[in-house]
Amino acid sequence: MKRENIRNFCIIAHIDHGKSTLADRILEQTSAVALRDMEEQLLDNMDIERERGITIKARAVKMKYKADNGEEYIFNLIDTPGHVDFNYEVSRSLAACEGAVLVVDATQGIEAQTLANTYLAIEHDLEVMPVINKMDLPSADPERVCAEIENIIGIPAMDAPRISAKTGKNIHEVLEKIVTDIPAPKGDPDAPAKALIFDSVYDPYKGVIIYVRVMDGRIKVGDTIRLMATGAEFLTVEIGSMGATELVPTGVLCAGEVGYIAASIKYIGDTRVGDTVTTVENPCKEALPGYKKVNPMVFSGVYPADGAKYQDLRDALDKLALNDASLSFEPETSAALGFGFRCGFLGLLHMEIIQERLEREYNLDLITTAPSVVYKVTLTNGEVKFIDNPASYPDPVIISLAEEPVVKASIFTPSEYVGGIMELCQQRRGTFKDMKYLEENRVELHYDLPLNEIVYDFFDALKSRTKGYASFDYELTGYQASKLVKLDILLNGETVDALSFIVHADSAYSRGRRMAEKLKENIPRQMFEVPIQAAIGGKVIARETVKAYRKDVLAKCYGGDITRKKKLLEKQKEGKKRMRQLGTVEVPQEAFMSVLRLDD
Amino acid sequence: MGKAGVYIHIPFCKSKCPYCAFFSKPGTSREQMLEYTDALCRDIKETTGSRSIEVDTVYFGGGTPTVMPDNALIRILNAVKDRFNVAENSEITVEANPGTVDSDRLIALRKSGFNRISFGVQSAQDSELRSLGRAHSFEKAREAILAAENAGFDNISCDLMIGTPYQTEKSLIQSVDALCSMPIVHISAYMLSIEKGTPFDCERIRSLSADSDMTAELYLSAVKRLEENGFEQYEISSFCKNGMRSRHNMKYWLRDDYYGLGASAHSFVGGVRYYYESDILSYIKDPKNCIRTEDNMPNELEEYTMLSLRTTDGLNVNRFAFLGGDSDRLAKLAAKLEKNDMGRLCNGVLRLTPKGFLVSNGIICSLLA
Numbered sequence: 001m002k003r004e005n006i007r008n009f010c011i012i013a014h015i016d017h018g019k020s021t022l023a024d025r026i027l028e029q030t031s032a033v034a035l036r037d038m039e040e041q042l043l044d045n046m047d048i049e050r051e052r053g054i055t056i057k058a059r060a061v062k063m064k065y066k067a068d069n070g071e072e073y074i075f076n077l078i079d080t081p082g083h084v085d086f087n088y089e090v091s092r093s094l095a096a097c098e099g100a101v102l103v104v105d106a107t108q109g110i111e112a113q114t115l116a117n118t119y120l121a122i123e124h125d126l127e128v129m130p131v132i133n134k135m136d137l138p139s140a141d142p143e144r145v146c147a148e149i150e151n152i153i154g155i156p157a158m159d160a161p162r163i164s165a166k167t168g169k170n171i172h173e174v175l176e177k178i179v180t181d182i183p184a185p186k187g188d189p190d191a192p193a194k195a196l197i198f199d200s201v202y203d204p205y206k207g208v209i210i211y212v213r214v215m216d217g218r219i220k221v222g223d224t225i226r227l228m229a230t231g232a233e234f235l236t237v238e239i240g241s242m243g244a245t246e247l248v249p250t251g252v253l254c255a256g257e258v259g260y261i262a263a264s265i266k267y268i269g270d271t272r273v274g275d276t277v278t279t280v281e282n283p284c285k286e287a288l289p290g291y292k293k294v295n296p297m298v299f300s301g302v303y304p305a306d307g308a309k310y311q312d313l314r315d316a317l318d319k320l321a322l323n324d325a326s327l328s329f330e331p332e333t334s335a336a337l338g339f340g341f342r343c344g345f346l347g348l349l350h351m352e353i354i355q356e357r358l359e360r361e362y363n364l365d366l367i368t369t370a371p372s373v374v375y376k377v378t379l380t381n382g383e384v385k386f387i388d389n390p391a392s393y394p395d396p397v398i399i400s401l402a403e404e405p406v407v408k409a410s411i412f413t414p415s416e417y418v419g420g421i422m423e424l425c426q427q428r429r430g431t432f433k434d435m436k437y438l439e440e441n442r443v444e445l446h447y448d449l450p451l452n453e454i455v456y457d458f459f460d461a462l463k464s465r466t467k468g469y470a471s472f473d474y475e476l477t478g479y480q481a482s483k484l485v486k487l488d489i490l491l492n493g494e495t496v497d498a499l500s501f502i503v504h505a506d507s508a509y510s511r512g513r514r515m516a517e518k519l520k521e522n523i524p525r526q527m528f529e530v531p532i533q534a535a536i537g538g539k540v541i542a543r544e545t546v547k548a549y550r551k552d553v554l555a556k557c558y559g560g561d562i563t564r565k566k567k568l569l570e571k572q573k574e575g576k577k578r579m580r581q582l583g584t585v586e587v588p589q590e591a592f593m594s595v596l597r598l599d600d
Numbered sequence: 601m602g603k604a605g606v607y608i609h610i611p612f613c614k615s616k617c618p619y620c621a622f623f624s625k626p627g628t629s630r631e632q633m634l635e636y637t638d639a640l641c642r643d644i645k646e647t648t649g650s651r652s653i654e655v656d657t658v659y660f661g662g663g664t665p666t667v668m669p670d671n672a673l674i675r676i677l678n679a680v681k682d683r684f685n686v687a688e689n690s691e692i693t694v695e696a697n698p699g700t701v702d703s704d705r706l707i708a709l710r711k712s713g714f715n716r717i718s719f720g721v722q723s724a725q726d727s728e729l730r731s732l733g734r735a736h737s738f739e740k741a742r743e744a745i746l747a748a749e750n751a752g753f754d755n756i757s758c759d760l761m762i763g764t765p766y767q768t769e770k771s772l773i774q775s776v777d778a779l780c781s782m783p784i785v786h787i788s789a790y791m792l793s794i795e796k797g798t799p800f801d802c803e804r805i806r807s808l809s810a811d812s813d814m815t816a817e818l819y820l821s822a823v824k825r826l827e828e829n830g831f832e833q834y835e836i837s838s839f840c841k842n843g844m845r846s847r848h849n850m851k852y853w854l855r856d857d858y859y860g861l862g863a864s865a866h867s868f869v870g871g872v873r874y875y876y877e878s879d880i881l882s883y884i885k886d887p888k889n890c891i892r893t894e895d896n897m898p899n900e901l902e903e904y905t906m907l908s909l910r911t912t913d914g915l916n917v918n919r920f921a922f923l924g925g926d927s928d929r930l931a932k933l934a935a936k937l938e939k940n941d942m943g944r945l946c947n948g949v950l951r952l953t954p955k956g957f958l959v960s961n962g963i964i965c966s967l968l969a
Contacts, residue, residue: 527962550816552961555790555837560866
């Protein structure tokens with residue numbers, strides 16, 4: 001295939017604007033998929049992806065398209081994760097493309113992720129090709145949406161295809177536009193090989209399979225490749241392109257092409273997204289720009305509800321990590337929760353997805369501690385520490401400077417909710433940056449917010465204050481000095497390590513009080529009363545008491561009641577097993593979970 | 601170990617009380633009662649066979665045994681006496697509903713050998729009695745008790761319920777006082793427990809009845825008042841004057857053998873717990889065919905702990921340890937109980953206080969965990 005007839009592109013959209021449905025239609029109409037293999041939203045493989053309507057992992061597929069001009073084209077569609085947590089992955093996927101199809105919902109218009117992803121695409125010099133979707137809905141307003149695209153993003157949109165990915169209307173127009181509007185890849189086929197890794201997956205038979213876009217040169221089976229960031233070298237055993245439902249070996253990949261390489265790679269950690277692949281025989285001089293090692297932003301303790309399942313949890317994490325280089329974990333022990341793992345995630349969504357997959361795909365019952373961000377602490381002796389676990393937060397007397405991560409948040413909302421959102425951001429220690437009217441009644445707000453304030457329940461709070469109409473996006477901007485304190489929770493006078501967390505001094509009191517209240521609601525009355533205290537250092541700032549229960553006895557116990565009563569006691573003992581015994585206090589798992597959701 | 605006891609279950613009553621979850625059938629025909637009597641007598645014969653089983657308590661419970669014709673009860677008692685080796689000084693109890701006995705019947709029962717009678721009085725307040733669906737007034741109950749005394753019963757017990765609809769602390773104390781002023785030596789004071797599937801199992805009754813905390817308060821008041829009236833507590837719900845404990849009930853808590861006969865009756869013989877199915881017709885047809893094993897290897901530690909702590913005789917620490925109990929755990933818990941006035945460990949015996957009795961499930965669980 002001529003390089004001029006290749007089109008490498010991705011689809012970008014806000015959540016639910018129809019990205020995956022459009023991808024399905026394109027696959028269908030280019031006959032990349034036999035009808036019998038057609039399953040709704042083919043690119044989103046995982047159950048969670050389908051259910052949540054999001055793409056977690058990037059994927060790619062090669063299609064053939066016979067255009068109206070009579071020529072045959074190769075389309076490489078690279079599906080990108082749509083969420084901010086995976087921003088780096090998105091940027092690497094974009095770097096593998098020449099163009100981006102921007103899907104905008106004709107009933108919704110531009111949302112936070114539309115803009116974030118579009119800017120990212122423009123940053124990577126991609127040709128952005130707008131498409132107005134959901135024309136089948138009666139409330140579709142393409143004129144308004146076109147104007148929005150032109151005014152807000154500043155790209156022409158009047159001749160954007162108006163389609164319905166759901167019904168298949170005008171998909172042909174999209175395909176033709178991909179041919180005419182998106183440039184063919186450049187690159188020198190005779191230069192030393194240089195390919196970008198934009199994803200990798202683990203296959204039990206082939207080892208790690210890397211997905212690449214070849215920029216220059218060629219890579220063929222039998223070449224020894226070098227991954228430039230890690231320096232690791234492997235002998236290629238299989239090279240090919242991604243069919244819609246299976247890998248198709250081709251033996252070679254040339255400049256401009258997208259495909260996969262299998263080289264008996266054991267650890268996914270060796271194959272970092274963004275790294276450059278070259279050959280040992282004829283290596284390129286410089287790696288592709290833009291590579292960085294991604295660091296987890298959010299940490300949380302993950303424990304099996306049943307201590308006996310520790311090994312199962314380890315196995316499950318090992319397996320997930322095979323396919324997810326950004327998931328980190330190391331063993332951790334808690335007096336309250338026993339043996340578990342401190343896990344690092346790219347962001348909240350990533351955390352939720354991992355927890356959900358552990359529970360669903362591996363049938364584990366988990367207790368997770370409140371998510372923590374990474375604090376930067378400078379000690380009086382000049383040493384700088386990064387703290388991701390409240391348990392290891394240093395004694396305040398030896399801290400000379402405490403800093404916390406800050407994000408730049410943008411919120412798109414109908415203007416009627418601005419007041420509520422401002423109030424929320426204010427409560428979350430946000431600093432107002434600016435506010436723009438996108439239209440008469442739609443607003444874009446910018447705030448600087450401590451990451452710590454959005455890892456708890458910011459999404460939920462935002463949703464409930466805007467009836468779900470606001471959209472939200474953020475990017476990490478750095479660290480800022482902050483008055484941080486470690487808040488401890490004591491049950492019956494003993495600190496519960498798993499409930500400690502770091503909080504800004506100004507919100508410590510109210511959060512401590514709410515934690516104590518929540519715990520009171522969720523700790524059942526027991527034989528003896530249970531004092532609950534929230535404390536900073538040695539100072540108690542809130543106190544609640546779970547009163548002792550007065551009566552649990554069966555008044556009658558005659559000949560026929562004895563076995564029945566024994567069964568009752570067994571049940572009661574079983575119930576105790578589901579509780580965590582903290583000193584003399586029994587704490588149900590729900591209590592741990594409830595304090596993670598402190599919405600007011 | 602003491603001698604065995606015999607329990608006879610009479611699964612009939614005039615009308616079903618709305619809180620009752622015991623097995624009984626109201627409105628059974630006289631004919632069926634007589635068939636049931638035949639079955640019982642046959643069962644007694646088959647149970648004892650040629651063995652001589654020494655017993656010193658016989659207990660007729662229900663249901664309401666006194667809805668049976670007198671001669672039927674007497675026939676059954678005679679069968680027991682014929683087939684079991686019933687000791688001279690045996691305690692022979694019959695449960696009675698104050699509305700189903702009169703002077704003549706009481707005299708007949710006493711004469712035939714019953715020497716203890718237990719009346720389901722429940723309350724001295726007529727309004728409370730009505731809400732419990734009881735067919736008798738307190739006046740009727742008083743008459744029945746006096747008639748029993750006249751008939752020669754000197755071991756009379758009454759049931760009293762705590763935490764029933766409309767009951768207040770004041771009305772409860774009045775009921776206690778009214779009962780204590782009668783010629784009785786024993787009171788069983790139960791906290792109402794609303795059983796699943798009974799007519800009482802509804803929101804309305806719950807809202808009219810004391811909640812769990814209030815019931816606990818009522819219980820403690822009743823215990824105190826009973827003691828002031830000379831009734832000593834010997835088990836969570838049992839009180840007596842002059843040491844007149846229910847010898848039969850004590851067998852349950854001491855894990856002595858007992859032979860339960862009749863539909864739905866439970867037995868504990870030779871370390872095995874078994875019972876008869878709750879089916880009158882099947883029982884009449886073939887009693888032995890109704891027997892089901894409930895537990896053929898009851899955990900002795902568990903049973904000892906749970907049963908001994910019900911009584912004021914308490915739990916013997918050496919015995920507990922001998923059976924495999926964790927005495928360190930016990931010592932720690934005992935200290936906590938003592939601090940909270942829930943129990944006392946004294947001379948190697950752990951005894952619960954009334955406050956401790958109220959949470960004895962939790963205490964037992966903690967001991968056995």
